[in-house]
Every structure is written in C-alpha cells, then in structure tokens.
Amino acid sequence: MDEGRRYDYRIACNLESYVDENGDSKAEHNKLLADWDADPFNEILEMENCEExxxxxxxxxxxxxxxxxxxxxxxxxxxxxxxxxxxxxxxxxxxxxxxxxxxxxxxxxxxxxxxxxx
CATH class of the missing domain: 1.10.10.10 (Winged helix-like DNA-binding domain superfamily/Winged helix DNA-binding domain)
Structure with missing residues (x-):
C-alpha cells in the first residue's frame, strides 16, 4: 500500500513539476532541473578562444x-x-x-x- 502511494506521489507530483500541461519542459522554473551555470555567450567565447x-x-x-x-x-x-x-x-x-x-x-x-x- 505504501509502495503504491510513493509511486503515485513520485509520478504525479514530480512529473507535474517538470512538465506543464502542454508537455513542454519547465526546467527553467524548477531549481532541480535548471542549469544556472549555462551561459551560451561564454561558450561561444571559449570556442573562439580555443580556435585562436x-x-x-x-x-x-x-x-x-x-x-x-x-x-x-x-x-x-x-x-x-x-x-x-x-x-x-x-x-x-x-x-x-x-x-x-x-x-x-x-x-x-x-x-x-x-x-x-x-
């Protein structure tokens, strides 16, 4: 019984927090999924520096x-x-x-x- 509740909680609650009603990811709103360190500008600069x-x-x-x-x-x-x-x-x-x-x-x-x- 407890296992069923844990499964329902994990699937229902966690899935709702990761995906909105349209099926799109809400990673930028979820602190567990968001990648705050990602910076495309710095990645481009690093690639240019690497080429140089x-x-x-x-x-x-x-x-x-x-x-x-x-x-x-x-x-x-x-x-x-x-x-x-x-x-x-x-x-x-x-x-x-x-x-x-x-x-x-x-x-x-x-x-x-x-x-x-x-």
Missing part, C-alpha cells in the same frame, strides 16, 4: 621550425625537459646569463616570426 589558441600553436610550430639547431635544443631543454637556466648552462659549459640572453633572443625571434606569419 590553435592558430597560435600552429604559428609557433612553424616559427620553431625556423630556429637554428642550437636555439631549438635550448628551447627543448627549457620547456620539454623543464630544466632551469643553471642546469642548461652547466651542460653547455656557459654562464647562466648566457643562457638567459640566448633565451631572450629566441623569444624575440619567435615573436617576430609569429607576428610576420599573421
């Missing part, structure tokens, strides 16, 4: 192809192997300042190559 990031990644990839072997190896050690400037300097038997200067020159060159490619 992908273009920048492609430009960076092309620009890195134009680096010298020494420059490419330095970038590889810095970012892919995540070595510090001091560690790179010790491997190459130069000062940390030399590595810092080399990296700054590489960054400027990549920036020029990317801006030229735009």
């Amino acid at each position: 990031k992908q273009k920048l990644i492609e430009q960076l990839h092309k620009a890195m192809g134009q680096l010298t072997d020494k420059q490419f190896r330095t970038i590889q050690k810095k970012f892919y192997e995540q070595k510090t400037n001091v560690e790179i300097a010790a491997e190459e038997d130069v000062t940390e300042a030399a590595i810092r200067n080399r990296l700054n020159k590489i960054y400027r060159r990549l920036e020029k190559l990317i801006s030229k490619g735009s």
